[in-house]
Amino acid sequence: MRKQWMVGLLTVGLVVCGLSGAGHTRVQASTTTDSFINHMSSPVKKVADQYKLYPSVMMAQAALESGWGTSQLSTSANNYFGIKGAYNGASVTMSTAEYNENGQLYYTQAAFKKYPDATASMTDNAQLLRNGTAWNANYYAGTWRENAPTYVAAANALTGTYATAPNYGASLINLIQTYKFYSLDSVPVPSKKPTSNASAVKYYFGADNQTATLGSKYKSYAVYNHVKGSKYKATNYGWSKVGGWQGRPVWIDARGYKVSTKTNWYRIRFSKQTTAKKYWVYSSALSFPKTTYSSYKKTVKLVGSAYPVYNHVFNSTYIAKQLTTTKALVNQSVKIDDKATHIQSGITTTWYRIHGGSINGWVSSLAVKK
Incomplete structure (x- = not known):
């Protein structure tokens, strides 16, 4: 609260x-x-x-x-x-x-x-x-x-x-x-039926400490204050104004899915501080850690510590939002139905999608008893 x-x-x-x-x-x-x-x-x-x-x-x-x-x-x-x-x-x-x-x-x-x-x-x-x-x-x-x-x-x-x-x-x-x-x-019915859904963008907000880097082709894409083509007027800032280089780290807290083109946009900032100015960039401007998914079915118990439960793998392209913690399921049997291998900065971590009671989501392998 x-x-x-x-x-x-x-x-x-x-x-x-x-x-x-x-x-x-x-x-x-x-x-x-x-x-x-x-x-x-x-x-x-x-x-x-x-x-x-x-x-x-x-x-x-x-x-x-x-x-x-x-x-x-x-x-x-x-x-x-x-x-x-x-x-x-x-x-x-x-x-x-x-x-x-x-x-x-x-x-x-x-x-x-x-x-x-x-x-x-x-x-x-x-x-x-x-x-x-x-x-x-x-x-x-x-x-x-x-x-x-x-x-x-x-x-x-x-x-x-x-x-x-x-x-x-x-x-x-x-x-x-x-x-x-x-x-x-309820809102008034528009007098005219929209002729296009080009402005439709679905937004997904998540934890604000997720990261990526500027990709090798980042200069081919501009930086905006809104998703380009959305219902909001987007201003093009250009990299000369905000600065950038391949591999520069960015922090991400939201993803915008543009319905008409089926493409993803991300809200980024160039500082860990959450008060830093935020921008929107097209997905191809960024390089994300590699996440590989595979089917994995097993019944396990969770360790005593409270680990976060996310709706997606943390730091994946989906942008994960914390749902709850594992505290409510400590020492209870939970089912795993999917596994993800996450590689970032040369470090490999494993994630599991768990189901237990009313809690469903992704947890780090550290939360699972060996």
């Missing part, structure tokens, strides 16, 4: 002090899902559409974080996301749970933002998703409608960024589908 909001979100069910005599006119939190949905649909849709986010995802977040509007923060301060601090100088002080550096739980008094109404709470949350963090303005870019083709992609993009819980995105999707929040995402 976001470090700066982690404690605030724990207030759902943990806040033990209240506030009386609040003088603001506000949307009262409901005790039933129907009432909550009726009260919140209008402000959620208004704000989400304004910031080009998915109303369905915002509605699911508000319901999940506030316990359907029953948390003390939502009833006393219209705070539906447990955000700490002050809003235009207004706050409420409540007892909340925190963890010290040793992981021990203790209680302390903290100030939480007090909003005049639900719309203000939604707006504050939307601005966070749009503006990102102090160290990375694009931290939540996976939730933006221009990057996420569906509410499912936007909800999943919150896992590992907005929240560390591995099932956070799945929980939101379950709420959206159960209560049909997706109906809030």
Whole structure:
């Protein structure tokens, strides 16, 4: 979960002090899902559409974080996301749970933002998703409608960024589908049927520390601020402006699949720092580590340490996103149905695709007991 909001979100069910005599006119939190949905649909849709986010995802977040509007923060301060601090100088002080550096739980008094109404709470949350963090303005870019083709992609993009819980995105999707929040995402039907799908690009976001190098033919391809030919205006920077040489390392955090040409583009930066300027390049401009796949069926157990589980082999051309860790499956039998040999900088590593309970993904061979 976001470090700066982690404690605030724990207030759902943990806040033990209240506030009386609040003088603001506000949307009262409901005790039933129907009432909550009726009260919140209008402000959620208004704000989400304004910031080009998915109303369905915002509605699911508000319901999940506030316990359907029953948390003390939502009833006393219209705070539906447990955000700490002050809003235009207004706050409420409540007892909340925190963890010290040793992981021990203790209680302390903290100030939480007090909003005049639900719309203000939604707006504050939307601005966070749009503006990102102090160290990375694009931290939540996976939730933006221009990057996420569906509410499912936007909800999943919150896992590992907005929240560390591995099932956070799945929980939101379950709420959206159960209560049909997706109906809030409806957009006007275009007056004209598109004549071409040339601008269609499917984006896949992953861990930001994956690497490749500039290939031998990188100068044959330009550098852009967007995928060339997408619905966004792409500016050609040229290598003379950004610099480059064969073998220069680049860090990658996203892949764009251009539907019309069935080609891949990658979002790169020339520094390990995630705040560095990002560019898009065609796949042929890059040289990736070699990954070879083969069928491999076996039942194994995982070691005691928590290793990351990715949706693809890490540092492969697919761009891997961490789904969870192996901690939940330690000492349990899991099935392997595929194997990958990964060669990077002369170092060979082995990866396995595992299936265990609700966890499916790729892990390093180090996670598997010999």
